[in-house]
Amino acid sequence: MDSSGAPCLRISVTGPFNPAQEFDAVIDTGFSGFLSMPLVRAFPLGLILYGTTTVTLADGSTSYKLTARAMVVMDEQREIGIAILEPSSNEVLIGMEFLHTFNRVLFIHPGKPTVTLAEQAEIDRIFSATPNT
Amino acid sequence: MDLSHPKAIADRGETIYREKYKTAFEAEHLGKFVAIDVATEHAYVGDSPDEALELARKEAPTGLFHLIKVGSPGAFRVSYTSDAKLDWIFG
Numbered sequence: 173m174d175s176s177g178a179p180c181l182r183i184s185v186t187g188p189f190n191p192a193q194e195f196d197a198v199i200d201t202g203f204s205g206f207l208s209m210p211l212v213r214a215f216p217l218g219l220i221l222y223g224t225t226t227v228t229l230a231d232g233s234t235s236y237k238l239t240a241r242a243m244v245v246m247d248e249q250r251e252i253g254i255a256i257l258e259p260s261s262n263e264v265l266i267g268m269e270f271l272h273t274f275n276r277v278l279f280i281h282p283g284k285p286t287v288t289l290a291e292q293a294e295i296d297r298i299f300s301a302t303p304n305t
Numbered sequence: 306m307d308l309s310h311p312k313a314i315a316d317r318g319e320t321i322y323r324e325k326y327k328t329a330f331e332a333e334h335l336g337k338f339v340a341i342d343v344a345t346e347h348a349y350v351g352d353s354p355d356e357a358l359e360l361a362r363k364e365a366p367t368g369l370f371h372l373i374k375v376g377s378p379g380a381f382r383v384s385y386t387s388d389a390k391l392d393w394i395f396g
Contacts, residue, residue, distance in 0.1 A: 202384025205354070211394075222358050223343070224315040225372035228379030231386045235379075236315040236395040239372060241358070254354050254372075256381065259394045267381075269354070 174198065179280055179287040181266065184245040185209065185255075187218035192245060195264040199278060199287065202230065203267030206253030207242055213264070214240055214257050222254065246289075249274060308343060308369065312395050317343040318371020330375045338380060340370040354380060 174180040179199040185207070186192035193216070195209070205227075219240035226234050242255035244266075251273045271278060276289040308314050318341040322330075326348050330339060340349045340361035349364065351357030354372055361370050374380040 200384050203382065205381040205383075208383070221369070222340075222362070223368075223370040223372070224311055224318060225354075225381065226315070226319070226379045227381045227383050228377070229386050230384050233386070236312060238311055238394065239358075241362075252355070254358060256383075273355075 173285040173287065177285075179278070181246070181287065181289065183264075183266065185217055185219075185264075186243045186245070187214075187220060187241075188243075190216065190218040192243075193217060197264040197266045199270075200265040200267055201278070203265050204269060205256055205267045206269040206273060207244060208256040208258055208261070208263075208265040208267070209242075210261050210264070211238065211257040211259045214242075214255065217242070219255060219257075225254075225256070227256065244270070246274060314343050314369055315371055315395070318373070321346045322348070322371070322373050335376045337375050339373050339375055341373065342368045342370055344368060350375075 180196050181199055182194060183197050184192035184194050219242050222239040222241055224236055225239050227237050228234055238257040240255045240257055243250055243252050253273055275292040277292050277295045279288040279290060321341050334350050338351050338354045338357040340357040342361060342365050349357050349361035351360055358370060358372060361368060372380045
């Protein structure tokens with residue numbers, strides 16, 4: 173957890189040319205995308221611009237955003253996804269598409285300041301081994 | 306057609322989609338993602354945002370694309386509200 177109590181994870185982000193850079197990313201389950209990061213942090217990484225997209229904000233309104241292609245490294249697993257580039261944010265966010273792409277299941281223990289991203293296959297095995305009651 | 310500003314790219318993508326593809330795609334591809342090449346007006350459909358944009362990038366490596374989710378106001382949901390004063394790109 174970070175200092176504000178938000179679930180947080182260290183990831184590396186890289187473009188096709190420049191070396192990877194580490195970020196502490198907040199896991200935001202209200203974000204349906206892969207990665208959201210400050211625009212100014214994307215330039216040194218050399219992320220390739222895809223163009224634009226429209227996002228639906230929490231109040232139901234919509235807003236345009238820039239998009240780029242980013243590779244994220246977590247626990248030696250590398251995956252490519254779409255990064256939303258935020259002109260005015262300082263935070264790196266990972267969303268539900270990130271969990272889907274990395275095949276991970278999020279566990280948050282309310283009594284302990286820990287976050288676990290378990291492998292989906294491992295959790296599926298546990299559920300399949302549990303008899304129905 | 307001046308596409309030097311990000312807002313012009315997004316507006317152009319929305320216009321192309323609305324005029325050429327929206328009606329047919331909402332009948333055939335509801336819930337899928339579409340990348341609109343704002344220069345050629347071609348549309349690339351995929352099951353995921355990555356699939357649509359990768360397909361578009363393969364066909365037009367230097368293209369600029371506007372990503373849309375068919376039938377949804379936005380391609381992604383975010384958990385915050387806007388502060389337009391701080392968005393110096395799109396206003």
